[in-house]
Amino acid sequence: MTVSGHRYELDSRSVQTALEGVLPEPIHEHFVVINGRRWPPKQVLALVTGLDRADFTTHQARRALTRLGFPAARALRSREHYMRAVQATGPSGPAAGGTGGTPRTLVEALRPFIGLWVAVRGDEVLVAASSPKEVVAWLAQHGQRAQSMFRVPDSDQAIAGAAPQ
Amino acid sequence: MRFSFRALPAASGGELTPRPVVGIAVEGLLAAPMECLLDTGALRTRMSAELAPLAGIELDGAATEEFFVAGLKTAGALARVNLTVTDGTEEFSWDAPVWFCDPWPHPFGLAGLEGFLHHFIVTIRAYDGYLDIEPQP
Numbered sequence: 095m096t097v098s099g100h101r102y103e104l105d106s107r108s109v110q111t112a113l114e115g116v117l118p119e120p121i122h123e124h125f126v127v128i129n130g131r132r133w134p135p136k137q138v139l140a141l142v143t144g145l146d147r148a149d150f151t152t153h154q155a156r157r158a159l160t161r162l163g164f165p166a167a168r169a170l171r172s173r174e175h176y177m178r179a180v181q182a183t184g185p186s187g188p189a190a191g192g193t194g195g196t197p198r199t200l201v202e203a204l205r206p207f208i209g210l211w212v213a214v215r216g217d218e219v220l221v222a223a224s225s226p227k228e229v230v231a232w233l234a235q236h237g238q239r240a241q242s243m244f245r246v247p248d249s250d251q252a253i254a255g256a257a258p259q
Numbered sequence: 260m261r262f263s264f265r266a267l268p269a270a271s272g273g274e275l276t277p278r279p280v281v282g283i284a285v286e287g288l289l290a291a292p293m294e295c296l297l298d299t300g301a302l303r304t305r306m307s308a309e310l311a312p313l314a315g316i317e318l319d320g321a322a323t324e325e326f327f328v329a330g331l332k333t334a335g336a337l338a339r340v341n342l343t344v345t346d347g348t349e350e351f352s353w354d355a356p357v358w359f360c361d362p363w364p365h366p367f368g369l370a371g372l373e374g375f376l377h378h379f380i381v382t383i384r385a386y387d388g389y390l391d392i393e394p395q396p
Binding site for chain 1: 266267268269275278289293294296307310365366
């Protein structure tokens with residue numbers, strides 16, 4: 095594929111490999127889904143090509159990555175996410191089984207991160223990492239504020255057996 | 260302030276039953292409130308000791324106690340810290356004792372009587388999947 099006048103041999107596997115060990119930057123509007131996580135298209139294309147981000151637009155990056163088979167979409171504004179989560183508390187029936195106020199989409203967004211620490215805002219996973227230190231560092235680096243931080247439990251026992259004995 | 264119960268994916272597929280949680284920010288970590296499980300049966304408020312150095316909280320020389328959580332023996336170190344809760348529109352801060360525990364196997368902190376429940380009027384609406392907290396006047 096050609097990006098900004100340069101020719102690159104890219105495939106989905108090489109892109110996935112290049113992103114291993116890298117944390118996604120905040121999503122402002124557009125994102126692509128790679129390795130089960132949301133990524134800003136420009137971050138990904140800059141990483142795999144070595145080009146400066148000023149050398150191409152978000153739409154060019156998005157188009158290049160969708161051509162490689164990665165799904166792309168546009169995020170709702172963060173504020174809308176936040177308020178929707180806080181206000182989603184109507185009399186919708188018993189919470190057990192996930193039919194209560196919490197948006198179901200967050201459960202699915204959290205699924206790839208079982209066992210990891212996450213920072214969330216509304217139904218958006220801002221960052222996932224292996225330690226709270228990395229999560230806090232990422233939030234500080236990108237000037238983000240989370241609604242909360244926790245580790246996605248890797249077993250039912252992890253929260254069922256909480257009470258001190 | 261209103262907080263939705265936290266629904267979580269189950270490792271075995273499906274979902275775990277949503278739990279009553281509140282995001283509590285420790286001083287110095289306002290950007291990353293620790294999600295705490297509301298624990299009406301617990302005396303203490305406990306969090307992972309990993310958070311203390313991130314917030315610049317010194318635990319050397321602190322009072323400690325050993326206890327069991329989820330069947331695991333652990334040790335907690337006491338610090339009196341400033342805590343904050345917010346729902347995005349309102350914010351409330353208070354000083355409270357928090358036990359920072361190592362090891363800490365739990366994915367959340369635990370918000371117990373000391374440190375949390377004594378400071379709020381808490382209404383749990385489990386059927387609807389949310390809880391309301393109002394600071395004690």
